[in-house]
Amino acid sequence: MSEPRSQKRNFELGDSFVVALCLVAAGFCLYLRGWDGVERALRFALGLTIEIAPMMALSLVMAAFVQVLVPQELVSRWLGPRSGWSGLGLATIAGALVPGGPWTSFPLLYALGAAGADIGALVAFLSAWEVLSLSRLIVWEVPFMGGEFGFIRAVASLGLPIAAGFLARRLPVAFTLPPPPGGRTSP
Amino acid sequence: MTAAVVSFIVVALVTIGLAIETARRPGRLPQAAFRIALLQGKQMVPRMLIGIVAASFLAEILPKDVIAAWAGAESGWQGILLATVLGALAPTGPMVLFPVAVALMEVGVGLPQIVAFLTSWGMLAVHRTLVWELPMMGFRFAAIRIAVSLPLVPACAFLSGWLADLIGRT
Numbered sequence: 167m168s169e170p171r172s173q174k175r176n177f178e179l180g181d182s183f184v185v186a187l188c189l190v191a192a193g194f195c196l197y198l199r200g201w202d203g204v205e206r207a208l209r210f211a212l213g214l215t216i217e218i219a220p221m222m223a224l225s226l227v228m229a230a231f232v233q234v235l236v237p238q239e240l241v242s243r244w245l246g247p248r249s250g251w252s253g254l255g256l257a258t259i260a261g262a263l264v265p266g267g268p269w270t271s272f273p274l275l276y277a278l279g280a281a282g283a284d285i286g287a288l289v290a291f292l293s294a295w296e297v298l299s300l301s302r303l304i305v306w307e308v309p310f311m312g313g314e315f316g317f318i319r320a321v322a323s324l325g326l327p328i329a330a331g332f333l334a335r336r337l338p339v340a341f342t343l344p345p346p347p348g349g350r351t352s353p
Numbered sequence: 354m355t356a357a358v359v360s361f362i363v364v365a366l367v368t369i370g371l372a373i374e375t376a377r378r379p380g381r382l383p384q385a386a387f388r389i390a391l392l393q394g395k396q397m398v399p400r401m402l403i404g405i406v407a408a409s410f411l412a413e414i415l416p417k418d419v420i421a422a423w424a425g426a427e428s429g430w431q432g433i434l435l436a437t438v439l440g441a442l443a444p445t446g447p448m449v450l451f452p453v454a455v456a457l458m459e460v461g462v463g464l465p466q467i468v469a470f471l472t473s474w475g476m477l478a479v480h481r482t483l484v485w486e487l488p489m490m491g492f493r494f495a496a497i498r499i500a501v502s503l504p505l506v507p508a509c510a511f512l513s514g515w516l517a518d519l520i521g522r523t
Contacts, residue, residue, distance in 0.1 A: 188403055203413050204410075207410045207412065208406070224368060226394050233389055234382045235375055235382070270364060293476060315458075318464070326509055337501065339497055341493050
């Protein structure tokens with residue numbers, strides 16, 4: 167990656183990518199599915215927004231409390247760049263225990279990053295929430311797919327978060343968290 | 354719906370617990386926490402809204418007949434790759450995903466392919482990256498995480514197929 171190192175620029179790059187994707191997808195939707203399709207998509211978007219809004223607001227508050235409560239030196243000692251395998255393991259266990267959807271996990275992920283967790287621990291944490299989430303296994307997978315399927319998939323996934331975190335630490339790409347809330351960001 | 358209500362109640366209880374603990378500590382921590390939440394929300398909400406609209410358009414143009422065609426195929430690694438792509442594009446939460454996975458299992462899709470579908474939805478979901486990861490963590494984090502996850506999804510599918518053989522499940 168060769169763009170400038172500035173955090174703000176990364177953020178804007180991601181933003182314009184999403185806006186471009188949105189416009190292209192909207193164009194294809196109109197071309198392939200007509201105005202009916204566009205209306206269906208917008209209705210879906212509205213429904214989804216209404217559905218996640220209360221949870222989101224609540225989780226932002228929760229994550230903010232975590233941010234002011236969890237002592238920074240503790241996080242950077244346990245999950246920081248020098249936390250080694252135990253940091254990856256700890257992050258994996260923490261990620262597997264986080265309940266709920268992305269409205270819960272992402273604010274926590276940001277809070278951990280702000281408190282000093284490194285890229286490996288953050289990737290391990292998020293990956294564990296993605297493939298080993300205990301609550302999802304209990305609430306969704308076992309009822310739908312059966313215990314045997316859930317067991318096989320979970321066992322096959324056990325190593326994934328640690329492998330992902332390990333590889334992320336070795337990628338020669340520097341990572342910095344986007345500007346903290348209340349930083350130099352303009353409205 | 355019930356699962357959503359239950360998780361809302363759980364998060365609410367945890368939040369109340371954290372609020373009580375924050376209030377007991379010395380200093381003006383609750384005010385600091387609310388300021389953080391407000392600023393973070395202000396930063397995220399517009400980006401999330403664009404992400405949601407983009408994901409919705411993607412959902413609308415996804416060719417559903419491809420999924421049916423794929424189910425008939427005797428797949429192997431090609432099926433795993435296709436399942437990986439489909440899982441990444443599935444613009445939905447577990448309430449739609451798991452019923453789809455059940456339907457796939459019933460029409461005879463192999464276990465490694467279904468594992469690839471579910472794992473890819475977990476690690477590579479495009480909509481989650483658009484709506485949550487990019488707004489909160491930035492482009493660089495998403496790029497690193499996706500790069501290391503790409504080979505891991507098919508690896509997990511193959512491993513699960515091997516495990517299934519091992520314990521005698523077809």
